[in-house]
Every structure is written in structure tokens, then in C-alpha cells.
Amino acid sequence: GDKVKQSPSALSLQEGTNSALRCNFSIAATTVQWFLQNPRGSLINLFYLVPGTKENGRLKSAFDSKESYSTLHIRDAQLEDSGTYFCAAEPSNNRIFFGDGTQLVVKP
């Protein structure tokens, strides 16, 4: 989307390596969400963030509202991490804008 820019658009990782995905906003986001769309098409919630950081297993996410960006770090990538990662920014109540996603392929 034009309000939420994700980078890179596609990424290939070797199993066991680390990487970071980034989301830049042209809107004043108050919260950020990260989702994984798995190869079957299901959307899975990963993180909901106010400014700050959260960690869950091998995933860690940060949201800097002043600099208008968010990152998703993947540590020790596994095959099941493959899919499309979306970030979504919420500038006000009940409205949310999605980026176009980062397609991640983890190779053995």
C-alpha cells in the first residue's frame, strides 16, 4: 500500500540464519501489527505493538512511532517460517492499513 511500505518485497534465507524485515509508514501510526500468511493462505497474528518491542520465541519486533517504522527480526530461520509477512499500521481507532508483504522462502 502507499501508506505502508514493506521491504524487502522478497527474501530467501538459508535455514538457521537470521534476518530482519522492515515496515515504513507515511501515516502517524499508533499501533502496528505483524501477520504471517502461510502457504495455505491463512493469516496468523504474530505481534500487536504499541511503541516498543516484543519478543516471542525466535521472533522479535520493534515499533518506533517517532521515526515511523517497525521491524520484524527472525532468528534461526526454520522451513516453517516460509510465507508472506504483512505489517499493518493503525492510525486511529478501527482503521488499519496493510503493506504489500514480504515473501520469505527458507531453504534447507
Next chain:
Amino acid sequence: EAAVTQSPRNKVAVTGGKVTLSCNQTNNHNNMYWYRQDTGHGLRLIHYSYGAGSTEKGDIPDGYKASRPSQENFSLILELATPSQTSVYFCASGEEDTQYFGPGTRLLVL
């Protein structure tokens, strides 16, 4: 047990026909949403609702209507389907912290 369900999961419609996509949630969330996702893109908001009887326009409402007859149910209606509405449609329910998505409906308009 899935908290957000959609029906049908797949639909083929003809141009000019009427299509109704249904969504049911058992999360007891006030807010519900309809998005479409086109190949290579994120989700775009079509309509949303704050509760039973409420519908609001999202970012791309043209050609779509919505109906929220109850807390649990939120429908998306295409009165006159067009091939440009071929897409995958996702319903979601949510409160303040996050949104929970249904499995999606693949719609093909011929």
C-alpha cells in the same frame, strides 16, 4: 475450534449476478471487517462494523454493500458482480488489540 468462519470458501459467479459472502465470529468482538486481497498485495479494507446494525465504508467500498444483522454475523454483498471483483476476501473480527481473520473466500467472477 475456529473463531471466525466464512462461507462459501470458494465461489464462481457470473458478471451481473448477486453474490453474498458470509462471516460468523464466536469471539464476541464488537468490530468486524471485510478485506480483499489481490495477488502480490496486502489487504484492503472494504467495509467494517462497530456492532450489530452498524456498517461503515472502508477504503474501497464501491461496488460492495455490507450487513451486520447481529454481533456474530457480517455479510458482504456484491449486487452486480464484475470481473474486477475477482479476489480473495477475508473477514476479521477484533477489539482494541488485534484482529482475527477467517480462512478467506476465493471469488471468481466470469
